[in-house]
Amino acid sequence: MNNPKISIVVAVGENREIGKENDLIWDIPEDRKRFRDITRGHVVIWGRKTFESVLGYIGKAPPGRTNIIVTRDKNYKYEECIVAHSLEEALRVAREKESEEIFIGGGGQIYKTVIPQVDRLYLTIVHGKFDSDTFFPDYLGFKNVIEPEEEHESNGYKYTWVTLEK
Numbered sequence: 236m237n238n239p240k241i242s243i244v245v246a247v248g249e250n251r252e253i254g255k256e257n258d259l260i261w262d263i264p265e266d267r268k269r270f271r272d273i274t275r276g277h278v279v280i281w282g283r284k285t286f287e288s289v290l291g292y293i294g295k296a297p298p299g300r301t302n303i304i305v306t307r308d309k310n311y312k313y314e315e316c317i318v319a320h321s322l323e324e325a326l327r328v329a330r331e332k333e334s335e336e337i338f339i340g341g342g343g344q345i346y347k348t349v350i351p352q353v354d355r356l357y358l359t360i361v362h363g364k365f366d367s368d369t370f371f372p373d374y375l376g377f378k379n380v381i382e383p384e385e386e387h388e389s390n391g392y393k394y395t396w397v398t399l400e401k
């Protein structure tokens with residue numbers, strides 16, 4: 236059995252805000268590119284709501300990676316994607332396909348369930364406070380800095396990239 240790292244690439248506000256009305260709360264193309272670059276070629280596990288939000292942007296499942304959608308709907312299907320009916324099932328299938336690093340694509344419900352099993356966080360901390368209905372869980376347990384903080388500014392947003400492990 237493969238033993239890949241489990242990782243999250245996520246953008247959070249200073250109060251751990253991540254989304255509102257099943258959408259992102261900022262528009263930072265450079266940060267979306269970071270997500271694509273880090274996850275390319277790997278397995279990504281998506282909550283059904285986040286997956287549908289991504290579909291709204293790009294009109295198809297994210298190409299160049301293996302997408303696993305987690306839903307309780309036994310009839311759910313999406314072309315070229317794997318559907319799992321629990322996070323455990325999604326992780327089991329992901330481990331069969333991935334030896335290096337499995338990525339959790341969100342959103343709030345999935346992050347909350349998976350965070351005890353997560354090894355690495357690729358964080359974008361977007362500076363400011365944002366109106367949000369969905370939040371990332373507490374990540375104080377991730378104390379080891381793997382890649383130090385890098386400050387960035389684009390499209391009118393200031394943000395910090397940092398990679399942490401437990």
Ligand SMILES: NC(=O)c1ccc[n+]([C@@H]2O[C@H](COP(=O)([O-])OP(=O)(O)OC[C@H]3O[C@@H](n4cnc5c(N)ncnc54)[C@H](OP(=O)(O)O)[C@@H]3O)[C@@H](O)[C@H]2O)c1
Pocket residue numbers: 244245246247252253254255256257258259260281282283284285286288305306307308319320321322340341342343344345346348369
């Ligand atoms: N800032 C960021 O980097 C970032 C990243 C990702 C997402 N987001 C934001 O997060 C928000 C969406 O998050 P969300 O919490 O509303 O939804 P979500 O976690 O994306 O999806 C929730 C859905 O996943 C399925 N699900 C969850 N737990 C499950 C389990 N244990 N077993 C089987 N199925 C399960 C259910 O689907 P069914 O209802 O089909 O059963 C549930 O309705 C959006 O605003 C999005 O933009 C932000």
